Amino acid sequence: MRLQNKKDMEKPVIIFGSTGLAKAALEIFNSNNIVVYGFLDDDEKTHNTEINAVTVLGATDDHGFTKLIGQKCEAFVATDDNSLRKEYVEYLKETRKVMPMNAVHNAATISESFIIGHGNFVNAGAILSNDSKMGNHNVINSKAIIEQEVEMGDFVQIGTGSIINTKVKIENEVFIGSGVTVVAGVTIGKGARIGAGSVVVGDVKKGQTVFGNPAVEVK
Template identity: 60%
Template sequence: MENPVIIFGADGIAKAAQEIFDSNQVIVYGFLDDSVSLHNQQINGVTVLGATDDAGYLKLIGKKAEAFVAVDENAYRKGLVKMINEKRKKMPVNAIHKFVNIPESVFLGHGNFINAGVLVGANAKISNHCIVNSGAIIDHEVVLEDFVQIGAGSIINAGVHIGAEAFIGAGVTVVSGVTIGEGARVGAGSVVITDVSSGQTVFGNPAKPVEK
């Protein structure tokens, strides 16, 4: 990546994203965040420049800088991606740590966060704006749709299909061939052996629906 990157968000995974770009020798131009209390503060030597809709910095996207959305709350993340798409006609770049294993056969979309130690198997698909935390295993022919989040150390076995905006907690195991529906949530440490319906929350070993 030739241009520096502006990180949207300055908390949570934003600091990890900065470390990822540093690991790849990509310059972080600055952070943009809607929390006024963070403005003008520095994160590891990089300044929080202003709000996410600051026109003076937005106009740099696609010309002198790239964008990455480092927000893990999906509604907020989607809103920022939409703004960048509409105002700058650009997609956020990927933040992929140098210590990951992604074969050439993997389909990789835009705006994904993939942290250190992640292993991805052959012919997997990671769509757009997914978050894959440290040490997760995404086995061969797994499909992650847009805005999926995978917790640290989770193991997603071969042929699993995870629908858009699904959330998989830390340390989860999903057995081969399972389908997890759109917007579903899997609690940390669960073992998923059967399909999970869209919007459903499951937890346990084996994972079972959580009564609301």
């Protein structure tokens, strides 16, 4: 398993976002004894409020805080809105020359041979099996299972309790809802969407939305 080096994990982290995924990320960092320095959010109503005693410091482009990233702090992007996630990632790359760190719950199970990129969110109970790999900025929700020899791209979201079987290929920006089963050997094309509870037994084309058991295209 490839994660941040120990030195980076000892730094405090600034979380981009303060709702939903951000609160779960705070729990994940707490589970790993990583200090959260604070949240940044563009909603002014959240500024100077607290989440479990951690302050929403200001906006995501507040240089007074972002200047710390890459030197004294790490960053994590905590939103499941892919367009906003991409915006924050580009901002960090361009202005701070850094990639977001991973947020991996200590109650997740990850094989030593699973290769993981940067900026990924992996919640409690997820199982990431041997000889599989995923890229950057993916969201793996609670109790999702990724079996052996799976290949996953960037900005993928996998819902709670979904099962991705052996040798599945998932291209960039795919959304897989909760409780989905993807059978072995299937390829899911870029930007495809799989409805909750579906059973995917064949390849899904780029940009398709499918649903059902077996999953069929939804027009």
